[in-house]
Amino acid sequence: MLHPDTEVRFINKNIGHGVFATRLIPRGTAVWVMDRFDRVFREEEVRALEPVYQEILEKYCFRDRQGRWVFCWDNTRFINHSFHPTCITTPYGFEIAVRDILSGQEITNDYGFFNIIEPFDCLPEPGCPRTRVFPDDILRFAPEWDRQLAPAFAAFALVEQPLAGLIKPEFLDTLARIARGEVQPASIRTCYFDPAAAGQTDGQTHA
Template identity: 55%
Template sequence: MIHPETELRFVNPEIGHGVFATGFIPKGTIVWVQDALDRTLPPEEVGRYPADLRERMLKYCFRDRHGHFVLCWDHNRYVNHSFDSNCILTPYQLEIAVRDIQPGEELTDNYGYLNIIEPFDACDEGHARKTVFPDDLTRHHPEWDNKLEGAYGRLAEVEQPLRGLLGNEAWETLLLIANGEAAARSIRECFYDPA
């Protein structure tokens, strides 16, 4: 489930829709939690769908570390790519805002940590990188871990509207990380290696 202070908006004909903040979302806020309504589909199931349906699945799903396709039931599936994303996926089946997100600002992910299948050129103006690769997690995880480290430290300080979707054990683990009593797992763990 995506943060409640977000909405779907049309961006432009090239990009389509995007997800925008309707209120202030501070750094350290959990902005998405994988919940029971999100569908997790093994590759063999996706492979049985007709071609046009598979194409839609590939557009709106990301792959988890097991290579399963995750289809979010809400508008989280419309979060667009940015090489300087303001949200980052974690190995805890949630995403965190890694900087303050202002009302009206678009929420973004770096598709490099979503286990894409094929490389693609991103329309991310002003950034030196132009192509997203399937193995970006193997190269860029130190940068993303660093951004997450700063956000984890704020978890207990900011309001967490999605807290109820986390089990007590998961929340306690996150609090230990926030308080510096436990090391965070690396986003590198999210990488799916088909080899």
């Protein structure tokens, strides 16, 4: 489920739509939490579907650490890619704002978090040498993303959390222990899915 203080807006013909904050969403806020309405497909289920449905899933799904395809039921599927994302995924079933997201600012992810199937090219962004997203980006950029996540986790208990009721209690307990300095957060590397280790052969394009 997506944070309530968001809306979909049309950007332009090249980009299409995106998701924007309608009021300040502070750093440390859970911006999206996986909920019961999000549909999860196993690889074999996806491949058994008619091509028209496969195309929809390939465009809008991400893959979790087990290689399952997750189709978000709400406006989350309109969140665009950025090499300077406002939100980063976590090993705790939600995405968190890694900086203050101002009213009117676009909510973005780096699609390198999401176990994509094939590399794809992106428009260049100021201050970033990357122009392509790869399936193993989460392994290469985990140290940087973990660095950005650390202060966001520290702020989690200090800001309003409209979606906290959807986060699993055991994860909330872990987040509280992280905030108290009792444990270190799990690395985003743990969200990586290795198709070779799972015996899968990827051959579809994911956007």
